[in-house]
Amino acid sequence: MGYLVLARKYRPQKFEDVVKQEHITKALANALISGRLAHAILLSGPRGTGKTSIARILAKCVNCESGPTAAPCNSCRSCKEITSGHAADVFEIDGASNNKVENVRELRENANYMPAHSPYKIYIIDEVHMLSDSAFNALLKILEEPPAHVKFFFATTDPNKIPITILSRCQRHDCRRVDVDSIIKHMALLCEKESIDISPEALTIIAREADGSIRDALSLLNLIITSTTDRIGTEQIVDILGGLDRQSLFDVSQAVFDQDAGKIIEIIARLYDRGQNMIKLFSELLEHFRNLLVIKIDGSTGTLCDVSEFELNAMREQVKNIPQIYIHQILDVLFKEEYTIRQSSAPKLAVEMAFIRVIQIRPALSIETLIEKIDILQKGLTEKPPAESVSYPEQPPQTFGDDSKPAPAPQNQIPPNVTPDLTPNIIPDARDYQPPGAENEPPVAEVKEDNPTPIYEDAPRMNRQKVQIKDEPIEKSWEKILTTVANENPALAACFSDSQLKKISDNQLEVLFKTKQFNIKYANRDNHPSIIQNACSQYFGNAIQVSLSGRQAKSKSGMAQKKEVKTLENETLNHPLVEDAMKIFNGKIVEIKIL
């Protein structure tokens, strides 16, 4: 026998030899054993996955002298004839070149005659979807009432083009695309039998180039074997096939994780010089990063990645210390760049730019880390004694015991309303307030105790009850109240760092903010007034009215308003909460809206 290419030499001769189509071979074997094999069988699936091989083995199973059997002897006359391709009773027809109605009519006439020496006449029609409509109609007639001695085995890569009338009369089996690892193992086995010295990396490149087709993989392997006499390594494969060496993909991903733009550009240049198609390179890199993400998500099995075990381990190692969310960010950028690269007249440049954008990503913190940081921040706020930051050294400590000497009521106080609800309900407008005259806060001493203007006052004066006086300094009381507030809303407590408990009389508390309009506004938002109210009531054991005071607006002129807005913006920018938020989220301020 002359030289046979690998694909022919190692064509499967029994069901066990078929790679990765066990779901079909088992079903067919069971049908044969139970004597329920259909008279028309359709095998569909991508090219090179074993459809025709299965059809031929099935023909042997049916016509073997020891058959019907699931394990043909491969030594009887029928088996030998089928193996050699010259069987008298097995007709292999190429549907693409015999697609006319005349061809099918001829087949029908021939089918009426009994087989020469086998139990069945078998028609294997490859690429059956290529038949013309009239040919399908002619085929339908014989499929409707086939002679008992006839079997049809059809193979197709495009079952959707087959009329439903034909499909409904066939038992259909779908061949799967063969995964890279299975192709590699199959090739490694053949290389061992043929004493071919080839590296696992080289087999990986061939398997990926084959794109799920065993036949293509063996054809490529054949090409390489005949092209070189040395040990086959990655370089020979890349030279012969012009493919991409897989190590380069790992080098690029490592350079991305190291944020080494120079290294990436160097690798891209090397591959470009070697003749690598840049669009294909980018697609491979996209898939590589997708695999890295999948392995990060499900590192234990890696069944969702069509790569060899060898690469799987390398990928696991590479992403071991890389946060999942960072790989996600990288993929996001790469996907956004894909269209540009495909459309670009300078794809190399486009790929380089895409990766420079990837390098510029600042790795995001995981949700767990963020929650941890927020917890620490909240804890810090809760533990921080707010009274310290609002103490006015110029003023002597005021105690709640000093009930007989109430501080003078603020001037221009808004008259109390009679709403029974204790929740303060006056929302101030930022423009009602006079911003501090300078960019910096005015000194504490400038706050005139006798001249505060109420920002809002809790109005209800019903159910007046005297506050139960606590025997502790007013700062201490305020600190405890703010601790209660912090438990419910740490940010709100932080905003009171700018405040001071000024006085207490009857069932009313007065809180004076120093200068920060931001804080006053924040304290008035949403349900914040009721949180403060409840904390005070809880502390004193009675329903307490709380009034928040700031400084009165002096002017509402255009200039003053602009100045006021500017001051509010400065206060916002310098506010510790905003600074903390920027630090945690690695953020920046894009816009400040005055509400």
Ligand SMILES: [Zn+2]
């Ligand atoms: Zn046999």
